[in-house]
Amino acid sequence: MVWPWPRTPESHDPVGWVLTQGRYDRERWKKGWEDLFRRYALMHNRRKIRKIVVSMEGDGAFTVVDIDTLWRDKKGRKMPWKGRTCKVYARVGGRWKMTMQTGPLKYK
Numbered sequence: 550m551v552w553p554w555p556r557t558p559e560s561h562d563p564v565g566w567v568l569t570q571g572r573y574d575r576e577r578w579k580k581g582w583e584d585l586f587r588r589y590a591l592m593h594n595r596r597k598i599r600k601i602v603v604s605m606e607g608d609g610a611f612t613v614v615d616i617d618t619l620w621r622d623k624k625g626r627k628m629p630w631k632g633r634t635c636k637v638y639a640r641v642g643g644r645w646k647m648t649m650q651t652g653p654l655k656y657k
Contacts, residue, residue, distance in 0.1 A: 550572070550573045550646075550647050550648055550649060550650065551568065551571060551572060551573075551648070551649045552568075552569075552570060552649065552650050552651075552652065553566045553567070553568050553649070553651060553652065554566060554567050554568070554569060554651075554652035555651070555652050555653075555654055558631065558632045558653055558654055558655035559654075559655055560654070561654055566652075569581075585620070588622055588623075589620035589621060589622050589628060590620065590621050590622075591618070591619075591620060592619040592620065592621050592627075593617065593618070593619050594616075594617075594618045594619075595616070595617040595618070596614055596615070596616055596617075597614065597615045598612060598613070598614055599613040599614065599615055599633070600612065600613040607640065608639065608640040609637075609638065609639055609640070610637075610638045610640075610645070611635055611636060611637045611638065612635070612636045612638075613633060613634070613635055614633070614634050614635075614636060615632070615633050615634075616630060616631065616632065616633075616634055616653050617629075617630075617631050618630040618631070619631075630652075630653050631653055631655070632652075632653030632654045632655045632656070633653060633654050633655070633656050634650055634651050634652065634653050634654070635650065635651045636649075636650045637649045637650070
């Protein structure tokens with residue numbers, strides 16, 4: 550899985566996006582999540598599925614999900630992840646695999 554991340558929720562043009570972690574590597578991604586949870590407390594993590602689309606062949610899909618995730622560090626500073634994401638899947642060997650997800654973007 551690859552996870553491109555917009556610099557801000559208003560950064561709709563992917564030219565300015567960043568890629569902090571490339572292709573899924575269990576140990577690298579585990580370390581990233583452990584570091585996040587070590588530095589921040591998860592205050593809430595709300596999700597609302599807006600749309601699910603599956604290809605006519607049944608081998609690809611995407612979902613649109615509105616997220617509202619709030620982190621707080623030890624000094625009380627907040628780090629919100631809020632907006633709309635798109636998660637993309639492929640059916641591989643009879644199982645669904647997430648191949649990419651956008652970071653949250655704000656839409657009007």
